[in-house]
Structures are given as C-alpha cells and as structure tokens.
Amino acid sequence: MTVRLSGALSDFVAANVGEHGSYENVSEYMRDLIRRDKERTEREALDRLKAELAHAYAAPESSYQPLTAAEVIARNRA
Template sequence: MSRSMTLNVRVSGALGEFVARNVGNDGAYENVSEYVRDLIRRDRERAEAEGFERLKAELTAAFAAPESAYQPLDAETIIARNARN
C-alpha cells in the first residue's frame, strides 16, 4: 500500500545552512523535498542492512555450533514452540 504524507520541518542555524548548501544550483539536490526523500531512503537502507547483519550473525553462530548441539524436531514441536512465542 502506497501512502503519501506531508511533512513540515523547520531547520535553522547550522543545520539550515547545511541543507541550503546541498539544495539548488550549487547543491546535489534540486529541492529540499528531494533531499529529505533521499535521506529517508538511505536511512531505510541502513536499517535493512543492520537487520540483515544481525540475521547473518545469528546464522553464523548457529551454524558454528557443534553437530551434537543440534536436535531433531518434528513439525508439531516447532508449531507448538512458535505458538508460545
């Protein structure tokens, strides 16, 4: 589902000057909206990358465990365990 949202943000002082340098003819962005959308996309990518890194670390630790640590489980046991969580 795509959802549109309007944001009003007041930025002043050093932050406002920084934004102004990055927008317009001399900046990397045509307008402030484009700049903010890019910042949000980058933050979303960062959050997704952090989640992937956490998952990768958990899988690495799980696969590093000795085979004797593994135990056979049937589907009913897994479903019951997941229902408790």
C-alpha cells in the first residue's frame, strides 16, 4: 500500500515520526491511526445500537405486538 502526502500533511507526519516523534516510523503511525479509526467506528455503531434499544425499551408496553419469526423476517426483507 502506498500513501502520498505533501505539504502540511507530510510535515505533520514527519513531526510525529522519528527521534522526536511519538512513533518510530510512518508505518507504525499509520497502523495506530487506522486502529483508532476502527475503534471509533465500532464505538459509534455501539452507541447507535444503545440509542435504538433505549428508545425501544422506553416505549409503553401497549405498543408491543407479538410477531412470529416469519413475520419479523418478512418485515425486515421489505
């Protein structure tokens, strides 16, 4: 995989890599950025799921209706 950076982005990466930076090399820096982005994406997905579940559990009991597995599958296909 090749990544090309120029200007301010290249300077920023250079400042974070090497003797005075937090990372030994650019590959280490990129792996860390990707891991952090992956964690953020997963955290956001979990937060959305929690919000949906909180909304569902806050609904009054009278709004629930019994469904068969076939009805749920059919509804989700639509």
